[in-house]
Amino acid sequence: MREQGAASTAPGRVGDVRRRNLALVLANIGPNTRVTRADIAAATGLTKASVSSLVAELLETGLVEELGVTRDGERGRPGVGLALDARRGALGAEINVDYLAVGVVDLHGTLRSHEVAEAVNHGRRPEDVLAELSALAHRCVDAATASGLTLLGGGLAVPGLVDPARGIVLTAPNLRWHDTDVSAVLETLAPEVPFGVVLSNEANSAALAELWYGHGAFFRNYLFISGEVGVGGGLVIGSELFSGPRGYAGEVGHVVVEPGGRRCSCGGRGCLETVAGQEAILAAAGITDGGSTTAARMASLQAALEAGDAQAVTAVERAGHYLGIAVVSAARLVDLSAVVLGGHFAVLRQWIGPALTSSLDGFAPGLVPEGGVAFSELETTAALRGAAGAALRRALAAPYELLG
Amino acid sequence: MREQGAASTAPGRVGDVRRRNLALVLANIGPNTRVTRADIAAATGLTKASVSSLVAELLETGLVEELGVTRDGERGRPGVGLALDARRGALGAEINVDYLAVGVVDLHGTLRSHEVAEAVNHGRRPEDVLAELSALAHRCVDAATASGLTLLGGGLAVPGLVDPARGIVLTAPNLRWHDTDVSAVLETLAPEVPFGVVLSNEANSAALAELWYGHGAFFRNYLFISGEVGVGGGLVIGSELFSGPRGYAGEVGHVVVEPGGRRCSCGGRGCLETVAGQEAILAAAGITDGGSTTAARMASLQAALEAGDAQAVTAVERAGHYLGIAVVSAARLVDLSAVVLGGHFAVLRQWIGPALTSSLDGFAPGLVPEGGVAFSELETTAALRGAAGAALRRALAAPYELLG
Numbered sequence: 019m020r021e022q023g024a025a026s027t028a029p030g031r032v033g034d035v036r037r038r039n040l041a042l043v044l045a046n047i048g049p050n051t052r053v054t055r056a057d058i059a060a061a062t063g064l065t066k067a068s069v070s071s072l073v074a075e076l077l078e079t080g081l082v083e084e085l086g087v088t089r090d091g092e093r094g095r096p097g098v099g100l101a102l103d104a105r106r107g108a109l110g111a112e113i114n115v116d117y118l119a120v121g122v123v124d125l126h127g128t129l130r131s132h133e134v135a136e137a138v139n140h141g142r143r144p145e146d147v148l149a150e151l152s153a154l155a156h157r158c159v160d161a162a163t164a165s166g167l168t169l170l171g172g173g174l175a176v177p178g179l180v181d182p183a184r185g186i187v188l189t190a191p192n193l194r195w196h197d198t199d200v201s202a203v204l205e206t207l208a209p210e211v212p213f214g215v216v217l218s219n220e221a222n223s224a225a226l227a228e229l230w231y232g233h234g235a236f237f238r239n240y241l242f243i244s245g246e247v248g249v250g251g252g253l254v255i256g257s258e259l260f261s262g263p264r265g266y267a268g269e270v271g272h273v274v275v276e277p278g279g280r281r282c283s284c285g286g287r288g289c290l291e292t293v294a295g296q297e298a299i300l301a302a303a304g305i306t307d308g309g310s311t312t313a314a315r316m317a318s319l320q321a322a323l324e325a326g327d328a329q330a331v332t333a334v335e336r337a338g339h340y341l342g343i344a345v346v347s348a349a350r351l352v353d354l355s356a357v358v359l360g361g362h363f364a365v366l367r368q369w370i371g372p373a374l375t376s377s378l379d380g381f382a383p384g385l386v387p388e389g390g391v392a393f394s395e396l397e398t399t400a401a402l403r404g405a406a407g408a409a410l411r412r413a414l415a416a417p418y419e420l421l422g
Numbered sequence: 423m424r425e426q427g428a429a430s431t432a433p434g435r436v437g438d439v440r441r442r443n444l445a446l447v448l449a450n451i452g453p454n455t456r457v458t459r460a461d462i463a464a465a466t467g468l469t470k471a472s473v474s475s476l477v478a479e480l481l482e483t484g485l486v487e488e489l490g491v492t493r494d495g496e497r498g499r500p501g502v503g504l505a506l507d508a509r510r511g512a513l514g515a516e517i518n519v520d521y522l523a524v525g526v527v528d529l530h531g532t533l534r535s536h537e538v539a540e541a542v543n544h545g546r547r548p549e550d551v552l553a554e555l556s557a558l559a560h561r562c563v564d565a566a567t568a569s570g571l572t573l574l575g576g577g578l579a580v581p582g583l584v585d586p587a588r589g590i591v592l593t594a595p596n597l598r599w600h601d602t603d604v605s606a607v608l609e610t611l612a613p614e615v616p617f618g619v620v621l622s623n624e625a626n627s628a629a630l631a632e633l634w635y636g637h638g639a640f641f642r643n644y645l646f647i648s649g650e651v652g653v654g655g656g657l658v659i660g661s662e663l664f665s666g667p668r669g670y671a672g673e674v675g676h677v678v679v680e681p682g683g684r685r686c687s688c689g690g691r692g693c694l695e696t697v698a699g700q701e702a703i704l705a706a707a708g709i710t711d712g713g714s715t716t717a718a719r720m721a722s723l724q725a726a727l728e729a730g731d732a733q734a735v736t737a738v739e740r741a742g743h744y745l746g747i748a749v750v751s752a753a754r755l756v757d758l759s760a761v762v763l764g765g766h767f768a769v770l771r772q773w774i775g776p777a778l779t780s781s782l783d784g785f786a787p788g789l790v791p792e793g794g795v796a797f798s799e800l801e802t803t804a805a806l807r808g809a810a811g812a813a814l815r816r817a818l819a820a821p822y823e824l825l826g
Contacts, residue, residue: 239667253755255667262757263643263659269754274747274785276681286750286786343678346690347751350673351657353666381678382690 036072037418039064043072044081044417049126052085052099073100079420080106080168081125081413102126106413107162109172109208110406111155112220112398113147115140115192115247116312119398120155122162122169123406125414127231131161134398136313140247141194148203155207170413171213173405174204175223177248179266182217191283192248212419213412216405220244222268223404224396225252226259228358230407232400233392237356240390241348243270243341244400245361247312248283249291253352260352271295275343290344294337296362302333316362323369334366335373342377349385357386360394367393440476441822443468447476448485448821451504453530456489458501477504483824484510484572485529485817506530510817511566513576513612514810515559516624516802517551519544519596519651520716523802524559526566526573527810529818531635535565538802540717544651545598552607559611574817575617577809578608579627581652583670586621595687596652616823617816620809624648626672627808628800629656630663632762634811636804637796641760644794645752647674647745648804649765651716652687653695657756664756675699679747694748698741700766706737720766727773738770739777746781753789761790764798771797 039062046058055073059066076082085099107124116139121132133154139147151174159169178190185201187193204215225242228234238257244250249271253260261267271291272284279288292298296312303322305315322330345357363370371391378386394400413420443466450462459477463470480486489503511528520543525536537558543551555578563573582594589605591597608619629646632638642661648654653675657664665671675695676688683692696702700716707726709719726734749761767774775795782790798804817824 251755260756264757267755267757269757272754272786273751275678277679277744277747277785284786285788287784340681343681344751347677347748348755350676351655351671351752351755352664353668353671353673380691381681382676382688384689 037416039068040072040075040417041415043069044076044414047076047082047100047102049102049104051101053101054097054099056097058100075421076417079417081417081420104128105166105168106170106410107167108170108211108213108406108409108413109155109159109215110175110223110402110404110409111151111172111207112175112223112401112405113139113151113193114177114220114398114401117398118147118151118154119402120151120158121399121402121406122158122167123403123410124167125410127407129399129403130165130167131158132399132402133158136311138311139193144195144198144200147193148200152203152206159208169208169211171211171409172204172208172215173218173223173402173409174200174207174215175218175220175401175405176200177220177246177250180217180219182265185217187217192246211409213409213416216408216412218405218408219250219252219265220246220401221250221271222252222259222261223402223408224250224360224394224400225254225268225358225404226407227396227400227402227404228360228394229254229257229259231403232394232396233358237358237390237392239354240356240358240392241268241270241345241352241354242358242360242394243344243363245294245296245359245363247296249295251348253348253354255352270344270348273344273347275340275347290340293340294363299333299337299362302336303327303330304333305330316365320365323366331369334369337363337366338370338373339377341370342374343381345374345378345386346382349382355386356390356392358392358394360396360400364393364395364397441820443472444476444479444821445819447473448480448818451480451486451506453506453508455505456503457505458503460501462504479825480821483821485821485824508532509570509572510574510814511571512574512615512617512810512813512817513559513563513619514579514627514806514808514813515555515576515611516579516627516805516809517543517555517597518581518624518802518805521802522551522555522558523806524555524562525803525806525810526562526571527807527814528571529814531811533803533807534569534571535562536803536806537562540715542715543597548597548599548602548604551597552604556607556610563612573612573615575615575813576608576612576619577622577627577806577813578604578611578619579622579624579805579809580604581624581650581654584621584623586669589621591621596650615813617813617820620812620816622809622812623654623656623669624650624805625654625675626656626663626665627806627812628654628764628798628804629658629672629762629808630811631800631804631806631808632764632798633658633661633663635807636798636800637762641762641794641796643758644760644762644796645672645674645749645756645758646762646764646798647748647767649698649700649763649767651700653699655752657752657758659756674748674752677748677751679744679751694744697744698767703737703741703766706740707731707734708737709734720769724769727770735773738773741767741770742774742777743781745774746778747785749778749782749790750786753786759790760794760796762796762798764800764804768797768799768801 083103102125187198221244251270252268276288282289487507506529625648655674680692686693
């Protein structure tokens with residue numbers, strides 16, 4: 019309140035007002051809307067002259083393009099349609115325990131290029147992982163720029179707690195990374211982009227991808243649960259990621275669901291990850307071939323489920339049962355009635371879905387209705403889409419940074 | 423963003439700026455600060471002339487008083503000290519399962535009058551409960567006004583989900599109230615007060631009382647857990663109550679802590695309330711005399727604990743163990759490292775504290791340190807202080823409502 023009050027009375031703030039109004043006008047221009055300057059004036063309360071001047075600057079940034087004259091059928095007033103320019107985009111990258119993924123997302127939300135490489139990253143030297151990721155990213159960026167796209171920024175998502183300001187992975191137990199400085203690599207992933215490359219948590223980025231490019235069109239408030247080797251999560255409240263006081267919120271993988279259960283990699287006991295992470299499900303299903311990768315064994319699990327293997331079905335249903343407990347606890351604490359499941363939970367939805375619904379029914383009838391249970395369709399692109407989308411949003415919030 | 427941008431450019435908003443600046447100046451005046459007009463000008467960036475004019479209006483509202491000339495030792499500049507006027511206050515009232523409580527809190531946070539009446543409200547007719555509460559409230563208000571206090575507003579806290587806008591208790595299972603309209607009673611509790619009387623959830627109000635009049639001085643982020651017949655809670659994030667999309671957040675009493683456990687009054691199973699609520703602890707301790715009230719049996723429990731009764735000690739330690747599970751799950755989801763325990767958990771702290779700490783250690787080493795576990799000292803006044811404090815804050819946020 020103090021800052022607002024002071025700003026409203028202090029002199030010499032014209033620059034701030036112009037910056038705010040540029041972002042305000044831009045917020046009224048979407049990927050597919052053919053909005054006119056007159057529409058924006060009506061929506062914002064700004065004068066048409068102001069809007070025209072602000073739009074001229076936005077065209078200069080390259081974020082917005084004119085689509086030719088459009089005629090509004092209702093009012094019959096012609097005007098030039100404006101839309102976000104699909105020739106601007108951002109890089110998204112993800113380091114996961116068993117794969118690397120990169121992609122370029124444009125301002126229309128289209129994935130313009132995309133690469134996924136299977137990898138066994140658990141315990142692998144960070145510099146080797148990052149070198150492979152850089153090579154993938156450069157191929158992906160080259161493909162996108164060849165198609166006429168200019169990069170605004172980027173993001174890298176990792177399965178762990180991060181310090182985005184310093185570019186450090188604080189701890190990623192399933193990679194065995196601790197206090198790993200990736201700031202130098204961030205710069206090389208997408209060199210000299212105006213909005214930089216920012217580090218994020220994989221599950222938070224996947225939750226944001228769901229918000230912006232998935233079920234966010236239907237739910238404003240939900241828990242996102244990301245099933246990988248680890249189990250991560252993100253809380254979306256009022257269509258925004260709720261990241262908590264220190265940025266670590268949404269750690270649903272370490273909600274206690276089986277008090278008498280096993281030790282977890284976090285040092286605790288009975289965490290959701292110990293019964294619903296990939297390794298936990300594979301062990302319960304009896305698919306324990308140590309020679310092959312987690313990804314290969316997950317494929318074996320799916321084959322076993324399709325063949326109706328009882329042990330495999332029971333293992334996955336058990337995971338669904340415990341997922342229900344974690345979802346109920348989260349829904350009670352944060353006041354939610356929807357959950358979106360990604361990663362292997364989405365892949366296994368046919369078997370995990372009914373067990374989850376039945377668990378929700380038993381532990382909190384009516385709290386999360388069947389219509390509140392959704393599965394992500396973003397597969398391995400979720401985290402990279404979220405990381406890229408965050409970079410695009412940084413650009414849309416500060417278009418003046420692109421003016422000379 | 424749209425609203426802000428529009429406000430900054432739209433004409434004829436002088437009234438809004440004045441309202442905002444009144445609240446801004448008031449936010450710089452505390453109960454015990456002897457702040458001067460010059461101090462406020464320096465802190466807000468407003469001119470001294472503006473501050474003088476705004477302070478004149480605040481004196482007119484009765485919320486602020488002058489304390490005589492004060493001299494700042496550092497700068498040697500004398501000025502008239504300003505402070506919140508302790509002759510303004512608000513009524514707080516609480517309906518609990520086994521007691522009714524009312525009190526008047528002034529703008530210095532002092533409880534000016536206070537009454538608690540034991541009662542067995544479970545299943546009792548709402549009109550009877552409300553009539554008794556009204557009588558208590560009138561006595562309390564009379565005592566406060568006799569001492570020179572003027573009421574600004576009030577609040578009523580109940581152990582259930584509420585719709586404050588309509589004055590309806592949606593569901594209070596431990597009272598057996600459902601869709602109970604208390605709007606008429608709200609008005610009679612403190613008739614014709616400028617900021618009205620507002621309905622709230624008991625645990626949320628107790629969490630706010632802790633924030634404003636208790637451990638909020640030390641913690642900005644914590645889970646508050648209120649132990650009564652039911653177990654309620656409130657999440658405080660960034661020194662504000664986080665109430666969630668629909669206002670039902672913080673329901674820690676229905677976090678699942680014992681998946682194989684008992685049915686709960688909520689229709690679920692294994693909820694914290696089924697193992698840590700008063701009735702659950704009394705049953706586990708073998709204190710089951712059906713003839714006496716819950717309050718009387720809680721007194722017997724305490725006597726048994728003091729006598730070292732093994733069954734009683736085990737029952738309370740078991741509650742502490744399950745409390746730890748719920749705290750860990752909440753801390754993981756919402757990113758917290760502190761918990762404040764009220765109600766019977768505070769009364770039993772000597773026995774429950776070590777079990778809770780050991781449970782926290784086992785389920786998530788290091789997540790909630792020992793210094794992050796605190797016990798409320800507000801006893802049965804917590805919820806009424808929070809309800810009254812909320813009314814006082816409504817007044818401090820909108821002082822212009824008191825101007826002619």
